[in-house]
Each structure stands twice: as C-alpha cells, then as structure tokens.
Amino acid sequence: MAKGRELVGRIKTTENMRKITRTMEMVATSKMKRASDRVAAARPYATALGDVISSLFNADLAERFPLLRQPATEQRAAVLLITANRGLCGGFNANLIKEARHTLAALADKDVQVDLHVVGRKGIGFFRYTGHDLTSARTDISDRPTAEDAASLVDGLMAQFTSGAIDSLYVIHSKFNSVLSTPPHTDRVLPVAAPTRAGAGRDYLLYPSADAILTELLPSYVRNAVYRALVETAAAEQAARRTAMKSATDNAGEMLNLLRRTYNRARQANITQEIAEIVGGAAALQG
C-alpha cells in the first residue's frame, strides 16, 4: 500500500500547514482590530486640524506660505511609497507597487524628475531588483507607526519643498475603507491643498495672528497626512493578511477532504482486492 503511505504523509503535511495559516489568520485578526482602532483614533485630530485650517484659509494667505505654493511647473517630484515589511498578505504589496509604477510612469510622461522614497522591505526589494535608484529606504517603521515616524519621514521633504528643491510630494499608501476594501491610493500631499468646508466663516479671536497660526499648523497638517497614510497602510496590511490566510486555511481544508477521500478509497480498494485474492485462493484449493 505504497500510495496509501504517501497519502498519509500528504494529509499530515496539509494538516500542519492549515494549523499555521489558521494561527496567522487569528494573529492578523487581532492585530487588525488594534490597527483599525488606531485609524479611528487618528480621525478627530485630522478633523480638528482640517476645520481650523479651512476656517483660517483664504486666497491671499496662500501666496505667503511656502507649503501652499503652487509651483508653475513641476520639474522634480518626490514619491513616498509605503509598503509592508512582511509578505504573506496576498496581493497587498504587489498592488501598492503596481500603483507606484503607474504614478512613476505618469510623472515620467510629464518629464518630471522623481525622487523615490520607499518604506517597507517589500517595496525596497522590488525597486532594488528592478535597478531603480532609491533616494531613501526605511525598514524601521513597525506595524504600529507613531506620529514621530511620520515626522521623521516628511520633515526633510517639507524642507526640500520649502527651499524649492522639489515641486510636489506624492504619497502612495493603502486606504483602509473596510476590512474587505483596502485599495492602493496616491495622495498629493505637497503643495498642501487647503481643505475647504462650507460654514467655516466664524469670527475667531486669533492669537497671535492668522499667519502665525497657519505657520504652526500647516506642517502639522502635512505630518498628519503622512501619519494617517502609515496607520491606514498598517491596518490594511493586517486586513489583507487575514483575508489571504483565511483563504489559505479554507483551501487547505478542501485539499484535506480530497486527500482523505482518495486515501479511504485506495484503502477500501486494497481490502476488496485482498478479500478477492483470498476467496480466489481458497476456491482454487478446494477445486
């Protein structure tokens, strides 16, 4: 029963594999829960900041703030791609990389020089492999990104934008719409598109002045945009991993059913054959 022995081995392997994928699914589920809580916790800050900036913003101010400057021509752009450090999360990293390549191609079509900054081992690995020059590569951002991580990523880029070294900044990340919808997305973070909201026209007492407040808040607004991109991507990664591991677990289950059925059929056939042989043998002796 050589085939049976082989099948027993495969059944065991598949069982072990299913155990691992199921564990990973459960780990990702609990990590995703915490990560999506962080996405939700980041919302009030973003809302408050957006509210205040939109109520202070007017077209005259735009001319005076370097971060609001709309460059006449786009000559050099920075692209910040956020990917995961780890794989085994389905098409998550591949989708982000695909989005990045679209964005890079679109910028190249417009003859824009691009500085590519990549976060996460997977994105770095891909662009190194294709021989692309990376201006910076970061792998030290964990799956619980902090506001400091965002600041360390974007502060240098803001300075470059202010000095005119770059004309725009694009951030490519995953949006965390829901567990099942985490599409890759390109955001233009610089120059800052001031949020405009209706009904913002309250007369505030402003201390020290609208200019001073905006000077303080615009960098926070940019940092927050990057922070949100980081937390949403972290949550989306766990969601993608959960989905991938769930389908791997389901597939392992299906394969196990098939293997067990095949094994049992082979075993039965074997027994039937042995009985037939014994009966045949006995009949031959009697005859």
Added chain:
Amino acid sequence: MLKVSVVSPEATLYEGEATSVVAPAFDGEVGILPSHAPMITVLGRGTLRVDGAAPARFAVSGGFVQVVDDVVRVVTEHATKA
C-alpha cells in the same frame, strides 16, 4: 459647562465636560470659562489643566486651542497625561 476634548494624532486623550480650562498659550496661560468668545490660539509648552467633574492635567507642547460655542478643542502633536 464646557465640552472639552484633548486630541493628539494618535488618540483622543480626554473627552468630557468641565467648568474651566487653563491652557499654556504661546505667550502665557489662557483661562477659558463658559461663554468664551470664539477663539483660536497657538499653544506653547506647559501644563494644560481641565477642571470640573473629571479634572485632568496634561503636559503639552505646540498645537492650538479652538473655542467655539462652549466647545473647547485642544489639538496638539505632543501631549501626555500627567
């Protein structure tokens, strides 16, 4: 009563009602009582005090306070509960 919330990028640190708020503005402390005029002011570094049923202290640095219709929002990048 004032409706007070203290938010940082990572979390909402405080949410509740208070009778007064003392915030470390860029040029000294600013006290906020109910019926305050709408105001936005930049914060410096110091202690934020929220007094009322659930008093709390926070060390803050930077950010701003927005007061409108007895709703006080303290929005700061660096805040820790003291």
